[in-house]
Amino acid sequence: MTIDDLLSELNDSQRAAATLASQHAMVIAGAGCGKTKTIVARAAYLISRGVTPQNIQILTFTRRSASEVVHRVRSHLGDAAKGLQASTFHSWCMNVIRMAPEAFSCQGFTVIDREDQMQMFKLARGGIKDKEIPKSKEILDFYSFARNTRQSLGATLQKVAPELETRKQVIAEVMKSYESKKRERRYLDYDDILDVVAQRLANSPETRDWLSNHYEYILVDEMQDTNPLQWSLLEPLSHRSILFCVGDDAQSIYGFRGADFQNVHSFTDRVPNSVVLKLEENYRSTQPILDISNWLLDQSDLGYDKHLRSMRGDGQKPALMQFENEWEEATWISEDLIKRHDSGAEWRDHMILVRTGFAGRTLETSFLARDIPYTFIGGLKLLESAHIRDVLSLMRLVANPTDDLAWARFLTLWPGIGERTASRCVTAIAGLTRIEDCIATLRRETKLAPVIFDAIERVEQAKLQANHAFAKAVESLEPSLEEKYKSQDWDKRKRDFLLVEKLAERHTSILSFIEDYMLDPVYTSEVEGVDSTDRVTLITIHSAKGAESPVCYVVDVSPGSYPSVRSMNDPEEIEEERRVLYVALTRAKDELIITRRNATTWAKWSFPSKNNDDAYFFNSLPSKLVTQGKLGGKRKPPPPPPPSASGPIHVGIQWD
DNA sequence: AGGCGCACTTTTTTT
């Protein structure tokens, strides 16, 4: 296929965007208006005009969209597209750091995830007995929000938790302690990965020149969800590289991570000599699906100024189904899926959108019981599950002996060693950077069983090949792990080990393996039923950005859930909830099925003061926009009364 | 004192 064929598939506005001359641009595009298509065409166009693929960096939100973009450009241009890079901000920065570890002073660092961070905050908070300071999870959220918005702690607290401003000093102490421990142990948290690069770009003209020389063009997808920290990566490069950003203010759903939906509007102020282009024709959905989505935005006081027009024309009205409770809802969805599959539909054409990972669990159970093949995106990630973390802890401490979170986890796997003993061992080896020194010290000063040292040494000998190291680690830990998980799906966990070993084949270094899968998650449910690729997608709305499906179920659109009871104090958060629902509704191509149920007892009970019904987005939903499903909540007939007593009962063994 | 098993609660959203 030639570039002209590709361009002729676009409409005028898309083509104008894709073939824009060398100028910074912000493309504002509604849901389903061909954002990905335009980015693909832009990249292909640039390459066809002689730009070296290596000099184009595409930044997307998830690894799925990254690989999709590259795949599509390749399918149009073939080998000419070789070397084209698309990645998430995090994996991009990680690659940059790997290109020149010395320039960023990041040799031998271990990337840590949220759970590790929380563990550290827990330790940092531990010494303080004040009951009024927030939980470690909250402090972590404040910390990360402050860094992503590049605000001071004071400004952050004022914004997200004004009632805690008087506690600022204590909270600051906890954060300082976290930061110094993090440095000592050579950890990089998710925010560090971006910040390290951002700091160098800001302070080292040399680094800035070196990096901007790499990129003639930077293409950014989902611009509305980028935050100030991410902007501090783009801005310095924009002096030499040309930015091409695509986004939709109405789909901004990462405010909790510091994104501001206004940023697509302020683009021309922030970037001199830039243009704004708009894509307004929707090719994804039929008009009735867009009618309800448009209606939802119209209800907002914020003027989104969005009216999606379908190029596909009329279609089926969305269905709104009412249920008594979540089990009834899950059962109906499962049975509806089976009905569709029986009449010839493919599983893969169905997507179930949920607000929380937790909410997916009931559906998961229901699918498992009925043998409906599915993938759950946004659920538990393979490398985050307890048994894999156990094994990784041994690999981590070998790769970075100052990693005492790993030491603590590894040591407590052995019988007779609990938190206390482990922490004493960790103290004994504090500051030692060579694994041999750690082993020697522990042998001398503690009474750890020799098998423990054998385990470490065996992994040490295999550390130059990640999959071998993993296999050795599993081998040594298997007896302990079997004991620990024997009543908890041990067979399934055992299968996961083989899978992770396979994933590790592509990697030599342990640290690069861990980095990669930390930033590039594999979900636990992708692992099961590897045989079939025809599966239903169960997905959180936040993970569903950019995704689409012929048939979409949007689950639990009930009072108290949209907006969520937790957001009702803050008008900004309510608006974000509205956008979350908007994203969900606009994923559907042909059929949209919205389910809801009576407010959960949980919501009513834990937030009794809130009137869920007043804020509910569908309160004034015009009935002509949907087909009301028959009320699923038919009450069961009352059970028959128990029979009355009919004489004494004799129980016991039969005597002959 | 420290380890460990058991019952109980508790879930926003992600890199």
Added chain:
DNA sequence: AAGTGCGCCT
């Protein structure tokens, strides 16, 4: 699924 709290055992 994992965290917390409690009480028993070594």
